[in-house]
Amino acid sequence: MHYPWWYVPHLTSPMLIAFIAVVHVLVSHYAVGGGLFLFVETRHAHRTSNREYLDYLHRHARFFVLLTVVFGAITGVGIWWTIGLASPLATEVLIHTFVFGWAMEYVFFVIELAAAFLFLYFWGRVTPRTHVLFAGVYAFAAWVSLVLITGITGFMLNSGNWPERGGFWNGFFNPQFAPQVLARTGGSLLLASMYVYFHASICSPSSALREIIGRRSARPALLGAVLIVAGGAGWFANLPESSVAALMKAPALNIFMAILFAVTVAVFAMLYFGPYRNPAWLTPGFGVLFLMFGIVAVTVGEFVREAVRKPYIVHNVVMSSNILASEIPGHRAAGFLESGPWTRALIAAKFPQVMDGTRIDERRLLDLPPPQRIEAGEILFMHHCNDCHATDTGLSAIPHVTIGWAPEMIHDVVTSPELFHHYMPPFAGTPEESQVLAEWIESVRPPFPAGMRFGPASAEGGE
Numbered sequence: 001m002h003y004p005w006w007y008v009p010h011l012t013s014p015m016l017i018a019f020i021a022v023v024h025v026l027v028s029h030y031a032v033g034g035g036l037f038l039f040v041e042t043r044h045a046h047r048t049s050n051r052e053y054l055d056y057l058h059r060h061a062r063f064f065v066l067l068t069v070v071f072g073a074i075t076g077v078g079i080w081w082t083i084g085l086a087s088p089l090a091t092e093v094l095i096h097t098f099v100f101g102w103a104m105e106y107v108f109f110v111i112e113l114a115a116a117f118l119f120l121y122f123w124g125r126v127t128p129r130t131h132v133l134f135a136g137v138y139a140f141a142a143w144v145s146l147v148l149i150t151g152i153t154g155f156m157l158n159s160g161n162w163p164e165r166g167g168f169w170n171g172f173f174n175p176q177f178a179p180q181v182l183a184r185t186g187g188s189l190l191l192a193s194m195y196v197y198f199h200a201s202i203c204s205p206s207s208a209l210r211e212i213i214g215r216r217s218a219r220p221a222l223l224g225a226v227l228i229v230a231g232g233a234g235w236f237a238n239l240p241e242s243s244v245a246a247l248m249k250a251p252a253l254n255i256f257m258a259i260l261f262a263v264t265v266a267v268f269a270m271l272y273f274g275p276y277r278n279p280a281w282l283t284p285g286f287g288v289l290f291l292m293f294g295i296v297a298v299t300v301g302e303f304v305r306e307a308v309r310k311p312y313i314v315h316n317v318v319m320s321s322n323i324l325a326s327e328i329p330g331h332r333a334a335g336f337l338e339s340g341p342w343t344r345a346l347i348a349a350k351f352p353q354v355m356d357g358t359r360i361d362e363r364r365l366l367d368l369p370p371p372q373r374i375e376a377g378e379i380l381f382m383h384h385c386n387d388c389h390a391t392d393t394g395l396s397a398i399p400h401v402t403i404g405w406a407p408e409m410i411h412d413v414v415t416s417p418e419l420f421h422h423y424m425p426p427f428a429g430t431p432e433e434s435q436v437l438a439e440w441i442e443s444v445r446p447p448f449p450a451g452m453r454f455g456p457a458s459a460e461g462g463e
């Protein structure tokens with residue numbers, strides 16, 4: 001069954017999820033790695049009775065709590081809102097499968113918040129031992145919540161044998177689980193050092209202290225970089241074949257992979273020659289630039305990880321067209337519009353003449369006059385294709401990708417989108433439905449660009 005869902009003009013709704021999710025990931029990885037930083041470094045500062053370092057850590061803890069607890073929590077809830085509106089079916093499947101996991105996640109999140117507040121507000125008011133314990137509890141709970149959520153995001157990319165076997169643990173320990181836990185733990189360590197360098201280069205006036213911070217945070221950052229590379233290799237090795245094919249095929253992904261590679265090399269070099277070998281390099285310019293590189297790497301990496309899921313939202317389970325893979329044959333027999341209570345109600349309200357009792361008589365769609373057929377085609381588009389294509393202008397806008405196409409080409413792409421690009425879900429409707437959808441596309445498709453010295457006879461811009 002397909003739900004009605006949000007169409008975000010020009011951008012498409014998955015892109016909106018991507019924006020919010022990337023911002024969240026940038027903060028949530030720092031929430032994990034930064035917790036470990038505060039735990040290890042507060043313990044070190046207490047042990048060496050380094051007052052100046054403790055004062056700095058106190059300032060850092062305030063920055064940390066404000067950014068991770070407040071901003072991180074807001075963007076985290078933002079993800080729930082957007083996925084619920086943009087991908088209701090996938091959200092439903094994830095909740096049904098992982099409700100126990102989310103309950104655990106919630107428990108650890110509460111522990112995390114409580115520990116963060118205790119750590120910050122009881123600064124200097126409890127024994128060093130208790131104080132460090134708060135940080136330790138925070139760091140542990142934050143990492144466990146990373147592990148829990150990674151089981152679920154890994155499942156979306158490669159659901160392994162879950163479609164046949166089902167069950168919580170089969171879904172949770174999917175082939176992407178271990179590689180992504182490695183990569184995300186590494187990402188947390190590296191990103192946390194970047195935030196620390198950024199903050200310290202601006203907020204810690206003494207150069208001696210900056211050197212201590214630079215040196216001490218370089219090792220976890222290097223370890224993080226190694227874990228990212230190891231986890232990334234595991235990620236690639238455990239990708240479904242469709243994702244590897246998408247990586248090879250889509251030009252945008254080719255470019256992103258090249259950027260990711262270049263930025264990773266740059267980050268390694270900056271880390272090694274900067275804080276590791278020359279801690280005195282820790283100037284505000286370095287701090288800002290290093291964090292920018294980190295943000296670019298994470299953004300591009302997350303984008304690639306999300307993009308290769310197509311044509312699925314949950315691999316082999318939920319299609320990007322917001323129906324279950326298992327529903328396709330049924331929808332082809334009964335009709336896509338007929339199979340969703342909301343599309344059926346919409347058609348009944350707009351075109352009562354196609355209804356046979358409470359059912360849509362698919363054949364009557366073709367008896368509608370052309371303007372109404374086109375309108376029915378647009379309704380189909382808005383429920384079957386709009387997850388990836390804007391309607392007018394914007395991301396992969398349908399008029400832009402069909403410039404100058406002949407009617408037969410449009411007909412072919414509508415009936416077998418998966419043969420044009422394997423990352424498009426197959427069409428899940430009747431021949432009558434593909435016909436009206438093709439008619440809508442023909443109505444918005446622009447003519448072949450004029451003024452070219454080759455091209456179809458209609459190249460002057462006419463039909």
Ligand code: HEC
Pocket residue numbers: 310311312320321381384385386387388389396397401402413414417420421423424425427
């Ligand atoms: C999972 C996302 C997704 C869905 C859903 C989807 N497409 Fe696509 N489609 C793509 C991508 C990615 C491309 C290639 C990039 C581009 O041209 O924007 C593409 C390309 C196209 C093209 C241009 C073909 C070419 O060879 O360049 C057409 C036409 C098209 N899609 C029509 C449709 C129609 C009609 C539907 C609904 C039945 C649909 N798409 C559903 C992702 C999708």
